[in-house]
Amino acid sequence: MIKEAQLGLDFNPTDSFVVSIFERNGFIFDNRYRLESVSGGLVHHMYRLVSAEKTMYLKIRGSIFSNLPDIQVDPNDIQFEKQAMNLLDQKLPGMFPHVLAYYANDHALLMTDVIPSGLTLERLFNSGTVSEEIMHACGKAVAKFHKAVEFSPPIRPDNDDITYSNNLLYRLGYLRIHEIDRVIERLKQMPRQVIFCDFSPKNIGVNANDEVTFCDLELVHFGNTIFDINFLASHILLHSKSVEEGSRRLTSFLAGYLSEVNTDLNEELSKVLILGIGLFRLDNPIIPYFLPINEKVKEKRILKIREILSNDVKPWSQIIEGMTYA
Numbered sequence: 001m002i003k004e005a006q007l008g009l010d011f012n013p014t015d016s017f018v019v020s021i022f023e024r025n026g027f028i029f030d031n032r033y034r035l036e037s038v039s040g041g042l043v044h045h046m047y048r049l050v051s052a053e054k055t056m057y058l059k060i061r062g063s064i065f066s067n068l069p070d071i072q073v074d075p076n077d078i079q080f081e082k083q084a085m086n087l088l089d090q091k092l093p094g095m096f097p098h099v100l101a102y103y104a105n106d107h108a109l110l111m112t113d114v115i116p117s118g119l120t121l122e123r124l125f126n127s128g129t130v131s132e133e134i135m136h137a138c139g140k141a142v143a144k145f146h147k148a149v150e151f152s153p154p155i156r157p158d159n160d161d162i163t164y165s166n167n168l169l170y171r172l173g174y175l176r177i178h179e180i181d182r183v184i185e186r187l188k189q190m191p192r193q194v195i196f197c198d199f200s201p202k203n204i205g206v207n208a209n210d211e212v213t214f215c216d217l218e219l220v221h222f223g224n225t226i227f228d229i230n231f232l233a234s235h236i237l238l239h240s241k242s243v244e245e246g247s248r249r250l251t252s253f254l255a256g257y258l259s260e261v262n263t264d265l266n267e268e269l270s271k272v273l274i275l276g277i278g279l280f281r282l283d284n285p286i287i288p289y290f291l292p293i294n295e296k297v298k299e300k301r302i303l304k305i306r307e308i309l310s311n312d313v314k315p316w317s318q319i320i321e322g323m324t325y326a
Helices: 016-023 075-091 123-125 132-148 161-171 178-188 225-238 242-260 267-282 294-309 318-325
Strands: 034-038 044-050 055-062 070-073 099-103 108-112 193-195 204-207 211-214 221-223
Touching: 016 034, 016 055, 016 099, 016 108, 016 123, 055 178, 070 211, 075 099, 075 108, 075 132, 075 204, 108 267, 123 132, 123 204, 132 204, 161 178, 161 221, 161 225, 161 267, 178 267, 178 294, 193 294, 211 225, 221 225, 225 267, 225 318, 267 294, 267 318, 294 318
Parallel strands: none
Antiparallel strands: 034 044, 044 055, 055 108, 099 108, 193 221, 204 211
């Protein structure tokens, strides 16, 4: 059995469950390995197994939301994340985690590390070192993903209808803003395909030569590609410190996407989606999102975004100004 001294300092499992999963998978623990608990999200627990040669992750799905304990979730749903990983590992090997082991009874996945450098887009944003080349690479990577799964079937047996509706409700519909509700109804009439659904900067790795990878596939489902594109576009603006910086980054990201996919990005819908996702991140006490700004600046941005949404005309200049730090 693994010894206490070989566990990371922040590793404190309630029982030997985590260790037993690794050991059942044939790992012999000695001083070459370190086991750490890492942040896992609303319904998951994450553990990292580190050695000099490689890093692996164990993801365990729970049965309740960590910040909403009265809401039950099905831990068996981790099977759909495994299904998404297998699909994407086949379509785009190396861009997404590879499933090393699946323990259905334990609701657990053991997977490869696709961000070995530990350098995420979130860290780059926070350090102010995001180049236009990286933004262009992110756009190309999102487009390659959309092309690769364009004709893939839904992930869940219900054609992902519940996941699709819940995503639009909990990301946008809860705001109860007429303009956003109108866009949600339009999205429901548009074509759907497999989308990632959570292109948050923390889920995007930037490795050597600006190679982009993605992790955290639990929300992959049959949805609208325009949602995917503008989910990340909104975060790009939220993490920009000026109108000029936001404009450059957004332009580079969209140029990267369009270099791979010849499509109409639907400017009208995109504007509302960018603003709506902005409010989801800024005005959401249930799922707070970290940005290096004070409450006064945050409130100013929330009011500005709501004002723009209430206007019939929404110039890009106003949107970018309202979404960035300025």
